[in-house]
Amino acid sequence: xxxxxxxxxxxxxxxxxxxxxxxxxxxxxxxxxxxxxxxxxxxxxxxxxxxxxxxxxxxxxxxxxxxxxxxxxxxxxxxxxxxxxxxxxxxxxxxxxxxxxxxxxxxxxxxxxxxxxxxxxxxxxxxxxxxxxxxxxxxxxxxxxxxxxxxxxxxxxxxxxxxxxxxxxxxxxxxxxxxxxxxxxxxxxxxxxxxxxxxxxxxxxxxxxxxxxxxxxxxxxxxxxxxxxxxxxxxxxxxxxxxxxxxxxxxxxxxxxxxxxxxxxxxxxxxxxxxxxxxxxxxxxxxxxxxxxxxxxxxxxxxxxxxxxxxxxxxxxxxxxxxxxxxxxxxxxxxxxxxxxxxxxxxxxxxxxxxxxxxxxxxxxxxxxxxxxxxxxxxxxxxxxxxxxxxxxxxxxxxxxxxxxxxxxxxxxxxxxxxxxxxxxxxxxxxxxxxxxxxxxxxxxxxxxxxxxxxxxxxxxxxxxxxxxxxxxxxxxxxxxxxxxxxxxxxxxxxxxxxxxxxxxxxxxxxxxxxxxxxxxxxxxxxxxxx
Ligand SMILES: Cc1cc2nc3c(=O)[nH]c(=O)nc-3n(C[C@H](O)[C@H](O)[C@H](O)COP(=O)(O)OP(=O)(O)OC[C@H]3O[C@@H](n4cnc5c(N)ncnc54)[C@H](O)[C@@H]3O)c2cc1C
Numbered sequence: 001x002x003x004x005x006x007x008x009x010x011x012x013x014x015x016x017x018x019x020x021x022x023x024x025x026x027x028x029x030x031x032x033x034x035x036x037x038x039x040x041x042x043x044x045x046x047x048x049x050x051x052x053x054x055x056x057x058x059x060x061x062x063x064x065x066x067x068x069x070x071x072x073x074x075x076x077x078x079x080x081x082x083x084x085x086x087x088x089x090x091x092x093x094x095x096x097x098x099x100x101x102x103x104x105x106x107x108x109x110x111x112x113x114x115x116x117x118x119x120x121x122x123x124x125x126x127x128x129x130x131x132x133x134x135x136x137x138x139x140x141x142x143x144x145x146x147x148x149x150x151x152x153x154x155x156x157x158x159x160x161x162x163x164x165x166x167x168x169x170x171x172x173x174x175x176x177x178x179x180x181x182x183x184x185x186x187x188x189x190x191x192x193x194x195x196x197x198x199x200x201x202x203x204x205x206x207x208x209x210x211x212x213x214x215x216x217x218x219x220x221x222x223x224x225x226x227x228x229x230x231x232x233x234x235x236x237x238x239x240x241x242x243x244x245x246x247x248x249x250x251x252x253x254x255x256x257x258x259x260x261x262x263x264x265x266x267x268x269x270x271x272x273x274x275x276x277x278x279x280x281x282x283x284x285x286x287x288x289x290x291x292x293x294x295x296x297x298x299x300x301x302x303x304x305x306x307x308x309x310x311x312x313x314x315x316x317x318x319x320x321x322x323x324x325x326x327x328x329x330x331x332x333x334x335x336x337x338x339x340x341x342x343x344x345x346x347x348x349x350x351x352x353x354x355x356x357x358x359x360x361x362x363x364x365x366x367x368x369x370x371x372x373x374x375x376x377x378x379x380x381x382x383x384x385x386x387x388x389x390x391x392x393x394x395x396x397x398x399x400x401x402x403x404x405x406x407x408x409x410x411x412x413x414x415x416x417x418x419x420x421x422x423x424x425x426x427x428x429x430x431x432x433x434x435x436x437x438x439x440x441x442x443x444x445x446x447x448x449x450x451x452x453x454x455x456x457x458x459x460x461x462x463x464x465x466x467x468x469x470x471x472x473x474x475x476x477x478x479x480x481x482x483x484x485x486x487x488x489x490x491x492x493x494x495x496x497x498x499x500x501x502x503x504x505x506x507x508x509x510x511x512x513x514x515x516x517x518x519x520x521x522x523x524x525x526x527x528x529x530x531x
Contacts, residue, residue, distance in 0.1 A: 001126050001145075001162065005031040006327065008143055008166035010131045010179055013040065014106065015295030015312035016172030017113035021059050022320035024120035025435075028327065031164060032117070033145055035155065037128035039114055042272060043200050045106045046228045047072070047306030048313075050094025053102060054417055054496065055317050057428065058435065061116055068108040070230050071099035072213045077360065077376075079369070080218035085360070085376040095392065096496070097417040097428050103213070103227035105200070106309070130157070134169060134182055136289040141169040168323060170292045172316070177297035183288040189281040192302065192355050194362050195239040196224075197248045197275050199258070201268035206231050208267060215304070215361050219369035222361045224304075225261070233268065235261075240364050245275045278302035280355050282347060286315075286340040294319055299347050304357035307350040314495075315343050321436075321494040322399075330461060331519040338398030338522035342412075342497075345396020399493070399518045401500030401511075410485040411500045415440075415492045418477035426474060429466075435494060436462040437515075441508075442479065442488040443469060449489060449505040454512035491515060 007023050009016045012034035023030045056062055077086035094100035117123050126145075133144040147160040171179020180187075203209065209225065216223040224236035237257050239248060247253065254273045258264065282299035286292060295312030322339045325331035360376070363369045379385045394402060394412040402412030420429035439446040439458060446465040447455055458465075468478045482488055487501035489508050499515055502508040 001031065001124065001129070001164065002029075003162075003164060004140070005029045005124070005164065005166040006168070007031075007323070008033060008141060008164060008169040010134075010143070010169060010171050011035075011173035011177075011295075011297070012114075012125065012127065013172060013174060013295065013312075014045075014110055014113060014309050015297075015316050016170075017110065017117050018055070018059075018313050018316040019170050019172055019294060019320060020117045020123045020125070021113065021120065022316060023323070024117065024123035025059065026320070026324050027122055028324075030123045031166065032123065032125045033129045033131050033143065033164070034125070034127045035130040035148060036151055037149065038151060039107065039110050041107055042274065043105045043107055043228060043232075043234070044276075045109075045303070045306070045309040046103055046226055046234050048102050048104065048310050049306070050096040050098040050100050050102075051414060051496070052310050052313050053098030054096035054430070055313055057098070057430065058317075059116060061112055064112055065104075065109075068112070068229055069102045069104045070227060072101040072103050072227060073211070075101065075213045075215075075226075077215040077217055079373045079377075080216075080220065083373070083377060084380060085217060085373060086380070095414055095416045097419065101213075101306070104229040105232055108229065131173070131178060132161075134179065134291075136169075136291055138289070140165040140167060141290045143169060167327070168290050168292060170294055170319065171297045172293075172295050172312075174296045175300055177293065179291055180283055180293055180297050183283075183285065183291050183293065185283045185285040185288065185293075187281055187283050189279070190351070190355060192278070192280040192358060194278050194302065194358065195243075195245065195275055196278060197237045197239060197254070197257070197273060199235045199237075199254050199273040200228050200271040201233045201235065201258070201263075202231060202271055203233055203268045204266070208263075209233055217361050217363065217369065217372070219364050219366045221257075221260075222363065223257075223261070224361075232271070238362055238364070239275070249273065249275050278358070280351050280358075282344065282351065284344075286343065287336045292319060292323075292336065292339070298343075299351065301351045301354040302358040303354070304361060305350065305354040307354060311347050311350050314346070318343055318495045318497075325461075325519060332521060334524075335399055335519055335522050338524055341524045342395040342398035342400075346393045348396075349393035395497055397522075397524050399499065399515075399522050400497065401514060410487065410490065410498045413498055415490060415496050415498050416477055416481050417496070418473070418475050420472050420478075421474045422472065429472075429478075433466065434462060434464045436464065437494060437499070438464040438466060438492045439508075440466050440468055440478070440490045440492065442482045443467070444488070446489065446508070449502075449508040450512065451509050454509045457512055457516055 006028040073091040075088040090101040222238040228234040294315035400412045489502040491499040
């Protein structure tokens with residue numbers, strides 16, 4: 001371990017891994033400090049969405065993910081009588097060009113991210129080192145780290161201690177984050193608290209319950225049954241009022257639950273089981289001076305929408321490019337406050353959706369369940385009921401043209417990715433683009449729309465320029481997006497969100513000017529609590 005780095009990442013769960021990979025790919029000297037000597041072995045997340053698959057594409061691991069993932073084409077919610085209350089169709093690719101829902105097991109993903117991080121020369125992964133204290137000294141963050149040995153409850157300090165400094169520290173240190181505590185940020189808690197017993201099983205016949213992704217909204221025992229990636233099935237049972245962890249967290253109880261679903265020891269191997277408490281909360285401020293937060297350290301949500309880790313990976317992805325521009329002197333430090341407001345706005349949407357889904361399933365009162373069923377069955381039978389899925393969330397206020405309080409438009413929303421014809425072959429378009437900003441223009445060379453000054457500015461940011469022609473846009477997805485967004489030019493940020501749009505050369509030049517000003521002083525009109 002050296003004594004000084006550009007960035008210290010505290011915690012090496014999937015979010016810390018992603019932050020380290022992204023910053024390491026940009027060439028920064030990154031140290032990762034992780035308490036446990038080994039990766040966390042227990043499966044938690046089982047689902048990621050198409051936007052996360054697109055981020056995995058960006059870091060070049062899509063091909064290696066294929067053997068450890070499987071798409072889910074449906075997510076069905078049934079009542080105790082087996083009637084369908086909700087059916088979410090996931091058979092079409094999402095806006096990012098990847099399957100809308102992919103199932104996996106978290107330890108296998110973390111293993112792959114670990115190998116990816118450690119292959120980067122500038123990333124120094126230090127497992128078995130706990131950050132016991134840290135403080136922001138103004139120009140550097142000072143972190144006290146102590147070595148420990150053993151896993152879980154057996155972890156104990158060995159007595160070896162060091163100090164490490166870094167220009168920035170990112171707390172990816174999970175739900176009980178020390179970095180969040182040191183930042184003193186207020187935490188908003190929605191008071192949604194439910195205990196669930198989670199069990200991971202390996203069917204002896206891989207075809208057993210294959211393709212089933214189900215919420216059984218039975219007030220006698222709300223139950224989740226989903227894929228845990230190829231060859232695995234995940235079961236989750238809500239603890240009923242009055243039930244204790246001690247009563248349910250044992251193999252006898254788990255087998256009883258499985259047998260009630262017609263699954264016995266002859267059918268599956270029981271991999272592990274554990275009770276988790278699902279909560280809904282977020283930190284109000286994700287930056288204080290040189291300290292930053294991402295992932296579970298910044299927010300927690302119940303897993304019904306499968307968005308906890310996904311949100312954390314989005315945090316790391318958005319934070320990495322903001323921090324890159326700040327470190328290069330191309331953006332003012334206040335864009336890191338925009339990181340909070342952008343991501344927190346998006347995150348609150350994910351939490352609200354998870355809690356709403358949780359309210360549907362976490363009902364143990366038969367009368368309440370009957371009332372819920374009546375509403376959902378009536379909605380399902382009514383052809384006038386549109387999609388029950390909320391529109392895709394946009395960023396909160398920050399480095400984009402979307403104005404707070406106004407109807408969400410293209411600015412601040414996720415730009416699509418689709419299949420394209422490039423150099424005589426079909427591929428996902430971003431395989432052919434750089435990692436920075438991209439200026440897309442419909443039927444025109446984007447450089448031709450820019451003044452020399454604006455073009456030079458985008459060049460300094462390492463932007464890509466792309467003319468969207470019919471030949472390239474083989475599915476018509478990009479043309480359809482420009483038409484529905486009522487524009488012909490889109491300036492897209494490194495995290496795939498739209499900075500802003502234009503429809504003429506003058507407007508395109510103004511768009512680039514607004515980017516330059518936003519990177520110096522983002523328009524964050526809301527207050528960020530100071531702690
Ligand atoms: C049952 C369940 C199901 C879920 N399903 C989904 C799903 O389907 N999809 C989804 O997107 N999300 C899901 N989630 C959420 C997802 O698992 C978490 O959001 C994700 O693991 C958070 O990653 P993280 O890196 O932020 O934190 P963690 O994975 O918790 O990692 C934090 C790391 O920081 C380390 N650390 C803590 N303090 C220190 C310190 N002082 N010094 C050094 N190291 C430290 C810890 O040892 C740990 O390794 C689920 C969660 C649960 C419990």
